[in-house]
Amino acid sequence: MKHYSLATLSASFMLLAAAPGHAQALRTWVSGAGDDANPCSRTAPCHTFAGAISKTAAGGEINVLDGGGYGAVTITRSISIVAVGAQAGVSAPQTNGITIRAGANDVVSLDGVNFNGLGSGLSGINIVSAGKVDIRNCTATGFLGAPGAAINIAASAPLQVQISNCTLFGNNGGVWATIDQAPNAVHLDRVRVNGTNTAVQADGNAAVFVSNSAIAGNNLALNPLNKGQITSFGNNVLAGNTSDGKPTATLPLQ
Numbered sequence: 001m002k003h004y005s006l007a008t009l010s011a012s013f014m015l016l017a018a019a020p021g022h023a024q025a026l027r028t029w030v031s032g033a034g035d036d037a038n039p040c041s042r043t044a045p046c047h048t049f050a051g052a053i054s055k056t057a058a059g060g061e062i063n064v065l066d067g068g069g070y071g072a073v074t075i076t077r078s079i080s081i082v083a084v085g086a087q088a089g090v091s092a093p094q095t096n097g098i099t100i101r102a103g104a105n106d107v108v109s110l111d112g113v114n115f116n117g118l119g120s121g122l123s124g125i126n127i128v129s130a131g132k133v134d135i136r137n138c139t140a141t142g143f144l145g146a147p148g149a150a151i152n153i154a155a156s157a158p159l160q161v162q163i164s165n166c167t168l169f170g171n172n173g174g175v176w177a178t179i180d181q182a183p184n185a186v187h188l189d190r191v192r193v194n195g196t197n198t199a200v201q202a203d204g205n206a207a208v209f210v211s212n213s214a215i216a217g218n219n220l221a222l223n224p225l226n227k228g229q230i231t232s233f234g235n236n237v238l239a240g241n242t243s244d245g246k247p248t249a250t251l252p253l254q
Contacts, residue, residue, distance in 0.1 A: 024057035032068025049073040049081065049090070049098075064088040064112070074099040075108055083112030093118040094145060096126040096152075100133060104157060109134040115150070117143035117171070123152035124171075130159050138166040148172025150193075153206070156180045164189045174199040174215070177206035177228070188213050193221075199241070202228030209233070210247070216240045224248050 028040035029052070036051030038044040042063075046052040048071040052062045061080040064070070067087035072095055081088075081098075090097040090113060097115040100108050108130050115124030115138065124140035127133055140150035150168035153161060158181050168174045174193035177186045186208045193199040194217040202208040203225040211233040215221045221238050222245035224230045232247040 024055055024060070026057050026060040027063065028052045028056045028060065029063045029065050030068075030070055031065040033066075053079065058106075072097055072099075074101060076101055077103065078106040078108065080109040081111065081113060082109075086112070088113045090115050090124075091118060092116070092121040092124070092143075094120045094122070096122045097124045097140075099126045099128065100130050101128045102130040104129070104159075105131045107132045107134075109136075110138065111136045113138055115140040115143070117141070117145065117148075120145050121148075123147060124150045124168075125152070127151070127153040127155060127159070127161065129155055129157060132160045133162070135161070135163045136165055140166070140168045141170040143171040143173075145172075147176060149174065149176040149201075150196075151175045153177040153179060153186060155184075158182060158184045160184065161186045162189070163187065163191055165191075167192045168196070169193070170195045172197050173201065174218070175208070176201040176203075177208055178203040179206040180204050182207070185209060187211070192216075194218060198223050200230060201225065202230050204228060207231070210236055211253075212236070214239075219243070221245050222247055 029042045029045040031045040034045035034047040036046045040046040040052045040055045050073045058077040064083035064086045069089045072092050121143040122145045150171045174196050182205045188210045191213040193215045196218045198220045199215045199218040201223040206228045208230045214237040216239045219242045221241040229248045231249045238244045
């Protein structure tokens with residue numbers, strides 16, 4: 001019979017106590033046929049973004065395997081959601097689709113996610129805080145609640161937001177930015193906004209830059225408020241709006 005010293009036993013218990021219960025992976029997967037009880041591996045994917053995010057390490061990536069509805073989620077750290085070649089949908093009646101409430105140095109990327117508020121959604125993407133946010137290849141419709149913007153940025157601290165190749169239609173608002181502190185920048189590139197009350201709005205100290213974009217068929221296209229700034233690069237299309245509004249500045253392409 002083996003005998004162990006008290007010191008050896010104590011050290012063993014300390015190691016066991018320090019071991020993590022569930023290791024988080026840098027890459028996880030979701031599928032329309034997945035299950036959130038799974039480890040979110042490629043061969044055993046999860047079913048929702050919320051199920052996968054708890055199993056994805058900070059700085060990691062959630063990959064979409066196939067088309068499906070993946071549910072609303074709140075992001076609190078650096079993370080990427082990638083849906084390339086798959087239709088990733090988020091239905092969000094009476095709520096926000098994806099809320100970003102991350103740290104000042106965190107980077108969040110959303111690629112290929114489509115949002116539907118079903119007529120009562122609050123916002124497709126609601127950004128409260130982050131260091132940088134990159135939104136690509138998205139659609140958003142049916143967000144007519146309050147505030148009802150397809151992409152709503154309501155941040156007190158500085159941040160950078162890039163929105164590219166997105167179509168926002170049939171919402172109360174397109175891209176609304178209220179940012180208290182400078183420096184900040186919200187850049188719209190190849191963004192299409194139509195069928196809204198107010199398409200692009202900058203409030204507080206928000207600095208919004210618009211290029212290669214089409215803003216058509218809205219009640220009001222551009223709406224800078226208070227100290228908010230909307231800068232156009234002169235290569236946008238504004239047509240069929242009740243009022244186009246005016247950018248606070250126009251910069252030539254370099």
